[in-house]
Amino acid sequence: MADELLKSTNLPHDPERATLEGKNKFLGFWFFLGGETVLFASLFGTYLALKNSHLDGVPASELFGLGLVFIMTMILLTSSLTSVYAMYHMKNNAPKKMMLWLGITVLLGLSFLGLEIYEFNHYVNDYGHGFTTSAFSSAFYALVGFHGAHVAFGLGWFILLMVRNWKRGINLYNAPKFYIASLYWHFIDVVWVFIFTVVYLMGVVG
Amino acid sequence: MVDQNYSTNQTEKDLFYKEKKKEEMKHQVVTFAMMIIFTLIAFGIVMADVSKMFTIPIIIVLAIVQVGFQFFYFMHMSNEGHTWPVTMIFSGIFAAFLTVLALTTIVWWG
Structure with missing residues (x-):
């Protein structure tokens, strides 16, 4: 009985919170996001404290270029909107459309990650700005790299969910899973908003 | 009779939620537009190369507002x-x- 109910495709209006498991996932995940906020804050604080300690290395104002960061920002903001579309179709019980938008989100995330790898590679090879060059470079790579790792993890999460549920449709069992993965993706975007402001824009301003 | 009542109620309910979801989607598209605009303003101010004392507080406020939009509309915290x-x-x-x-x-x- 319970299994039938879980696998039914006749969904209530908030499928992600209709079961106790869904509610628990929802609450637990927001608790986790509160913790992540503090984790990223410690990395931001470290970066702000050390950003002028660049020793013989290149200072932030000469290192960062706004063009690439602007493109990366637009890509990540758009991917946040596409995952909103995916959740809209999830709530309307349209699994194919949801998969399509999740797929677009994954592609945008992959291009963001590609650009970030290109960026780091450029800094290391053309500017000699390695992880151990200075306190500034260590703090920079720790913060931005940690965010990049979150993007990579989020992509893996989306891809696994899509592969696992490709032919299953949307039900009360997998709806909470899609929903919290999309919350995670939005949170990554939230962190990036502060990274482009605090690291790149403030770095260029000096 | 009872069944019929139930089904009309159900359709009305479905319509209500469908409408609600559409409304929410509209808010989210507006949120996205605002986020893009805030981002453009932040990059614009930095490129305009005005005083540092002026630029930094403004771009930080823009980031905070943008993140507020993201939390309350994209992540449904206003629901x-x-x-x-x-x-x-x-x-x-x-x-x-x-x-x-x-x-x-x-x-x-x-």
Whole structure:
């Protein structure tokens, strides 16, 4: 009985919170996001404290270029909107459309990650700005790299969910899973908003 | 008779939620447009190369507003049933604020 109910495709209006498991996932995940906020804050604080300690290395104002960061920002903001579309179709019980938008989100995330790898590679090879060059470079790579790792993890999460549920449709069992993965993706975007402001824009301003 | 009542209620309910979801989608598209506009303003101010004392507070405020939009509309924190998420995120932000404050002021002792 319970299994039938879980696998039914006749969904209530908030499928992600209709079961106790869904509610628990929802609450637990927001608790986790509160913790992540503090984790990223410690990395931001470290970066702000050390950003002028660049020793013989290149200072932030000469290192960062706004063009690439602007493109990366637009890509990540758009991917946040596409995952909103995916959740809209999830709530309307349209699994194919949801998969399509999740797929677009994954592609945008992959291009963001590609650009970030290109960026780091450029800094290391053309500017000699390695992880151990200075306190500034260590703090920079720790913060931005940690965010990049979150993007990579989020992509893996989306891809696994899509592969696992490709032919299953949307039900009360997998709806909470899609929903919290999309919350995670939005949170990554939230962190990036502060990274482009605090690291790149403030770095260029000096 | 009872069945019929039930089904009309059900259709009305479905219509109501469908309408609600559409409304929500509209808010989210507006949110996205606002986020893009804030981002453009932030990059624009930095490229315009005005005084640092003016630029930094403005871009930080723009980031905070943008993140607020993201939390309340993209992540549905403005919907009902989000008391605990709001509590958790704001507790996180409070601890985050103290962390950043401590780490940025501690360097003055160096």
